Amino acid sequence: xxxxxxxxxxxxxxxxxxxxxxxxxxxxxxxxxxxxxxxxxxxxxxxxxxxxxxxxxxxxxxxxxxxxxxxxxxxxxxxxxxxxxxxxxxxxxxxxxxxxxxxxxxxxxxxxxxxxxxxxxxxxxxxxxxxxxxxxxxxxxxxxxxxxxxxxxxxxxxxxxxxxxxxxxxxxxxxxxxxxxxxxxxxxxxxxxxxxxxxxxxxxxxxxxxxxxxxxxxxxxxxxxxxxxxxxxxxxxxxxxxxxxxxxxxxxxxxxxxxxxxxxxxxxxxxxxxxxxxxxxxxxxxxxxxxxxxxxxxxxxxx
Numbered sequence: 001x002x003x004x005x006x007x008x009x010x011x012x013x014x015x016x017x018x019x020x021x022x023x024x025x026x027x028x029x030x031x032x033x034x035x036x037x038x039x040x041x042x043x044x045x046x047x048x049x050x051x052x053x054x055x056x057x058x059x060x061x062x063x064x065x066x067x068x069x070x071x072x073x074x075x076x077x078x079x080x081x082x083x084x085x086x087x088x089x090x091x092x093x094x095x096x097x098x099x100x101x102x103x104x105x106x107x108x109x110x111x112x113x114x115x116x117x118x119x120x121x122x123x124x125x126x127x128x129x130x131x132x133x134x135x136x137x138x139x140x141x142x143x144x145x146x147x148x149x150x151x152x153x154x155x156x157x158x159x160x161x162x163x164x165x166x167x168x169x170x171x172x173x174x175x176x177x178x179x180x181x182x183x184x185x186x187x188x189x190x191x192x193x194x195x196x197x198x199x200x201x202x203x204x205x206x207x208x209x210x211x212x213x214x215x216x217x218x219x220x221x222x223x224x225x226x227x228x229x230x231x232x233x234x235x236x237x238x239x240x241x242x243x244x245x246x247x248x249x250x251x252x253x254x255x256x257x258x259x260x261x262x263x264x265x266x267x268x269x270x271x272x273x274x275x276x277x278x279x280x281x282x283x284x285x286x287x288x289x290x291x292x293x294x295x296x297x298x299x300x301x302x303x
Contacts, residue, residue, distance in 0.1 A: 016046055016050055019043060019050065021076055023043070023047065023058075024068055025080075029044060056069055081149065084281065089286070101132050102132060102133075104134075105125070105133070107155055108136075108156035108158070109139075110138065111231050112204065112230065113249075116252045137152075139153055139158070141158065144163065145163070149281050155279060155297075156280075157276055159276060160276075167282070168280050172278040172297065175249045176250050177247055178265065179194065179264070180248065180263065181239065182240055183261050194223070195221065199244055199247065200235040200238050201228045202229055213225075
């Protein structure tokens with residue numbers, strides 16, 4: 001078993017640890033260098049020092065990528081958490097003024113809800129922090145914790161998932177489902193007719209059941225999916241072209257009815273309302289800027 005030098009702390013600095021974590025995350029020296037705004041030669045030099053300090057190869061080349069050793073796989077996640085908490089402690093003492101800040105805030109949200117949710121969110125935040133920048137990005141469900149820990153996102157808005165500390169969450173929005181059909185369809189949308197139709201599913205994930213299908217399966221109901229797309233706007237166009245049905249949150253349905261000339265129905269099957277949660281990482285919960293952003297979500301009337 002590899003033995004770490006007894007005087008390890010006297011040999012290492014935080015920048016070296018940041019390099020180790022970046023290489024572990026990116027699996028390539030060039031990408032790690034770009035992430036840290038360093039040259040590839042500086043990253044290579046840092047890696048040589050890390051290998052000497054830990055008396056371990058840390059990364060082994062495998063084709064175009066670097067494969068972490070067992071020791072590296074054990075160290076990197078814990079070091080990443082420690083570095084994040086140190087950054088959070090440092091940020092606690094930094095003054096923050098929303099009126100003058102030029103900080104870039106990154107807000108993760110599914111593409112499917114971006115068109116309806118982000119404009120209102122942006123207008124609200126921009127009024128209070130006019131010099132700040134707000135960026136929307138897609139965050140995979142399985143990587144919410146990593147995005148938050150690595151500050152690739154400050155907060156994430158998504159459906160309720162089984163997240164535990166250090167990922168924190170609170171309810172943001174609860175809304176019933178509605179159904180869209182072509183405007184010329186004059187029938188009454190009953191449960192039987194809903195299940196007899198084909199449906200458009202919306203998800204940014206490549207596979208797996210969408211939320212409404214998971215809820216329907218809980219009550220023993222399944223529907224036939226005609227097509228799966230990434231945005232409600234695309235799905236609405238398909239509804240008008242194919243006659244399939246689209247199930248979606250009521251707020252988004254109201255917006256698309258006029259835009260695409262569709263007809264809106266109440267959901268004919270009793271399923272729970274869709275819930276959106278706000279996620280952030282506890283390592284940064286004392287960051288004054290994040291504290292402000294979380295408070296603004298409390299003040300913003302999204303319901």
